[in-house]
Amino acid sequence: MAVIQVQRKPLTLAERTYLPQIFGGLMTTIKYFFRPAETLQYPEQRPAIPPGYRGVPTLVMDPNGREKCVSCQLCEFVCPPKAIRITPGTVAEGKGIDNVEKAPQAFDIDMLRCIYCGLCEEVCPEEAIFLQNQYSMSGYSRAEMVNHKDRLYELGGTLPDKHFKWEVKKAAEQGAGAHH
Amino acid sequence: MSEFFFGLPVVVQGVIKGLAVILFIFPVAAACSMAERKVSAWIQRRPGPNRTIPPMLVGIPGMGVLQRLGLFQLAADGGKFFFKEEPLPNHVHKFYFVLAPFIAMIPAFTTVTVVPFGAYLDPAGKVMPLMLANVDVGMLAIFAVASLGVYSLILAGWASNSKYPFLGGVRASAQLISYELSMTLSVLPVFLWVNEPGSTGSLSLARVVEFQSHAGFWGGTWFLFTMPLSALIFMVALFAETNRQPFDMPESEADLVGGFHTEYGAFKWSLFFVAEYANMIVGSSVFALLFLGGWNPLPWIPLSSLLGGLQHLTGSALWLHPLVAGVLSTCIFVGKVLITIFVFMWVRWTVPRFRYDQVMRIGWKILLPLSIANLVAYTVGIYFLQG
Numbered sequence: 281m282a283v284i285q286v287q288r289k290p291l292t293l294a295e296r297t298y299l300p301q302i303f304g305g306l307m308t309t310i311k312y313f314f315r316p317a318e319t320l321q322y323p324e325q326r327p328a329i330p331p332g333y334r335g336v337p338t339l340v341m342d343p344n345g346r347e348k349c350v351s352c353q354l355c356e357f358v359c360p361p362k363a364i365r366i367t368p369g370t371v372a373e374g375k376g377i378d379n380v381e382k383a384p385q386a387f388d389i390d391m392l393r394c395i396y397c398g399l400c401e402e403v404c405p406e407e408a409i410f411l412q413n414q415y416s417m418s419g420y421s422r423a424e425m426v427n428h429k430d431r432l433y434e435l436g437g438t439l440p441d442k443h444f445k446w447e448v449k450k451a452a453e454q455g456a457g458a459h460h
Numbered sequence: 461m462s463e464f465f466f467g468l469p470v471v472v473q474g475v476i477k478g479l480a481v482i483l484f485i486f487p488v489a490a491a492c493s494m495a496e497r498k499v500s501a502w503i504q505r506r507p508g509p510n511r512t513i514p515p516m517l518v519g520i521p522g523m524g525v526l527q528r529l530g531l532f533q534l535a536a537d538g539g540k541f542f543f544k545e546e547p548l549p550n551h552v553h554k555f556y557f558v559l560a561p562f563i564a565m566i567p568a569f570t571t572v573t574v575v576p577f578g579a580y581l582d583p584a585g586k587v588m589p590l591m592l593a594n595v596d597v598g599m600l601a602i603f604a605v606a607s608l609g610v611y612s613l614i615l616a617g618w619a620s621n622s623k624y625p626f627l628g629g630v631r632a633s634a635q636l637i638s639y640e641l642s643m644t645l646s647v648l649p650v651f652l653w654v655n656e657p658g659s660t661g662s663l664s665l666a667r668v669v670e671f672q673s674h675a676g677f678w679g680g681t682w683f684l685f686t687m688p689l690s691a692l693i694f695m696v697a698l699f700a701e702t703n704r705q706p707f708d709m710p711e712s713e714a715d716l717v718g719g720f721h722t723e724y725g726a727f728k729w730s731l732f733f734v735a736e737y738a739n740m741i742v743g744s745s746v747f748a749l750l751f752l753g754g755w756n757p758l759p760w761i762p763l764s765s766l767l768g769g770l771q772h773l774t775g776s777a778l779w780l781h782p783l784v785a786g787v788l789s790t791c792i793f794v795g796k797v798l799i800t801i802f803v804f805m806w807v808r809w810t811v812p813r814f815r816y817d818q819v820m821r822i823g824w825k826i827l828l829p830l831s832i833a834n835l836v837a838y839t840v841g842i843y844f845l846q847g
């Protein structure tokens with residue numbers, strides 16, 4: 281590659297006195313002086329969260345209010361910092377989720393370890409775990425920074441379901457026999 | 461009331477007047493530090509300090525404005541300094557270490573005595589300046605006392621007995637001595653012009669303002685217009701003398717931690733800053749008096765015509781009352797000083813700091829020859845105009 285020699289022009293008298301530059305700078309700063317502040321008054325004003333934001337991971341329910349997680353533990357295995365700890369359990373009778381075999385008995389996400397990578401959301405076959413809009417977490421102890429299952433559902437709420445995977449499966453089983 | 465005041469011994473009168481001026485300057489100097497924070501915030505498009513409010517004042521109408529202006533923050537910061545622990549490091553020279561901040565206050569509050577800050581019309585229609593001491597040495601006294609300010613910085617730097625304050629003190633002394641020369645030389649043309657042949661010579665600042673309030677085009681012109689170069693040199697030297705950005709070599713927190721005040725904390729530290737702002741106020745006052753027409757409201761409109769015009773418009777002789785005229789002229793003058801102080805802050809948040817060698821080059825190689833040439837040119841010009 282050819283080296284291009286750039287001729288540096290000698291400074292003009294006006295440039296050497298600094299004054300035009302300083303006045304130019306003063307004009308710029310006075311322009312900004314009269315503009316409104318760009319900052320938010322944080323606790324009162326909150327920033328708008330863009331779609332696709334990866335906030336605190338949460339567990340969601342389906343529109344029928346049923347637990348989606350089947351405790352397959354894929355998120356636990358994929359989690360790079362090992363922030364997720366799941367204790368699988370059986371499905372309680374009469375909860376309306378007898379279409380699946382398992383549900384988490386305990387589901388803990390240690391927010392001191394979580395790196396908000398979103399791999400758990402990506403890997404979940406049930407679309408049960410989502411990184412949602414909450415971005416500020418605080419607590420007074422390490423134990424407080426671990427989100428347990430009830431807290432995770434409280435944060436997650438209910439999200440619309442595009443597939444109703446298990447209903448479709450159930451309907452298919454009842455309609456077309458044992459093939460699936 | 462006024463009879464009682466004038467019945468007091470002269471010394472007591474002087475003390476009362478002096479205390480009044482100091483009690484004005486001290487809070488204004490403190491308020492300037494808040495103004496500094498606010499100006500920097502607005503230039504950087506932040507709201508600045510706007511949260512602090514005493515709980516008992518919440519909800520009172522109008523307090524929200526003061527809260528957003530950060531006035532309670534100022535009170536909280538100021539009050540904090542009185543209750544903080546006074547750290548006194550073991551390795552310092554204790555006597556001089558404690559002495560330095562108090563010495564810093566002396567030039568700031570001494571120079572005020574010869575600075576006129578307003579005027580009133582006496583029954584004969586003559587403009588009488590309001591000042592603590594209308595002495596003929598005026599400007600000379602300011603230069604003489606203001607240059608003592610460097611001792612506080614040197615003393616602070618040396619008594620701290622550690623390297624960064626020491627370097628800061630060395631820089632301070634070199635810088636202040638360098639720029640004093642050009643500063644003094646830059647105002648000489650003004651006084652050459654004012655002391656026309658045949659008059660009694662005077663270096664009083666009131667005289668300079670009086671000269672800028674004559675009738676006619678040339679009489680009413682502010683010296684800013686007739687001597688722009690002097691004004692520029694004086695302004696630049698003033699920045700250097702008050703250790704303001706872009707000349708804040710003695711502090712330069714990037715390379716010297718905190719410069720001369722590295723070892724200081726709490727109340728002693730705040731004294732340095734009140735002194736810096738008080739110096740700025742006095743410096744801005746001198747600039748306003750020399751180049752911005754003092755208490756004259758606008759160029760070519762002296763105070764006496766403003767008062768006469770107001771009297772003509774409203775038809776009341778109240779405007780010529782010494783009290784009204786004095787308050788009005790003081791307000792005009794303080795307004796000019798505050799505008800000049802705003803320029804100080806505006807420049808601080810615009811221009812980056814010079815390197816130390818650049819400071820020396822500007823001082824000795826540019827400003828000093830320029831001010832000498834300026835002095836020679838104006839001397840020749842004044843000789844042909846007035847002689």
